[in-house]
Amino acid sequence: MILETIGYIIISIGAIFLFLGAFGIFRMPDIYSRMQAGTKATTLGAMGVVFGVGLVQPEWFWKTFIIVLFIAISNPISSHALARGSYKIGIKPFTKKEGLDDLDGVYEAEEEK
Amino acid sequence: MTWLAVLVALLIVVMVAAALYSVVQKDLILAVIGTSVISVVLSVLFYLLQAPDVALTEAAIGVALSTIIFVIAIKKTDRYEE
Amino acid sequence: MIIFLLSVLGLAIIFALIRGFKGPTASDRIVALDNITTIVTAGLVLLGLYFERYIYVDVSLIYAVLGFVGVLTLARYMEGGL
Helix, strand or coil: CHHHHHHHHHHHHHHHHHHHHHHHHHHCCCHHHHHHHHHHHHHHHHHHHHHHHHHHCHHHHHHHHHHHHHHHHHHHHHHHHHHHHHHHCCCCCCCCCCCCCCCCCHHHHHHHC | CHHHHHHHHHHHHHHHHHHHHHHHCCEHHHHHHHHHHHHHHHHHHHHHCCCHHHHHHHHHHHHHHHHHHHHHHHHHCCCECC | CHHHHHHHHHHHHHHHHHHHHHCCCHHHHHHHHHHHHHHHHHHHHHHHHHHCCHHHHHHHHHHHHHHHHHHHHHHHHHHCCC
16 A cells, blocks of 8 residues: 555656656757757656556566566667767757857767877 | 546647648658657547557557667668758 | 556646657657557556456466567668668
């Protein structure tokens, strides 16, 4: 009974994080901010929801633990490749001051080597 | 079980909208993204209609294999339709 | 309780679909697709808890293992690699 209550609390926290991640995708001004809101918050939210279900039904714990492990491995891979690809095709970050882009010219210097 | 019927109707509306978007679109990469959305929604629909094995196959094929084949075909040819 | 949490996840999917429909570049749409796949992975586990069937969790396991492959392929195509 106490385990079920803790599980529902963790599921609720995960659902709130999933909703805030999707709302950040809807509201943020450029692609990199959207990517931060849409991949980091969503990864934490999905891990919370699946782990909470594993606490509510204790017979399901190991399968949900494997799902949490695979989400933690595979979700940052795709977001990293996506950020690198969208920088390489020339989308500039949304900044108000100049000179804040530390990656400016790094990939061109790698190409010349 | 009335909320389940509402959910199935919403999923069918989303699936038809994604299919129309994917047909009309001139940029073929965006059309591939539309087909991927169709695959995800169709998998949830099979899941709700009590067929988890079909949903499992649809998830494995639609989200990974068909996207890879379409992207390789676009890589060999042109990206934009005239 | 579970139905309320599922409606929260459905609202999140609707926000991501709006961004995927009107996003200016292709990267926005791919981010929205990645987000939808992750939300569906969590939502199918919740639906399995609602129906109380152990076999239904397998579909979510397939999404967790294979869901990143399509997004990875699209990102590598935009970069010019593949």
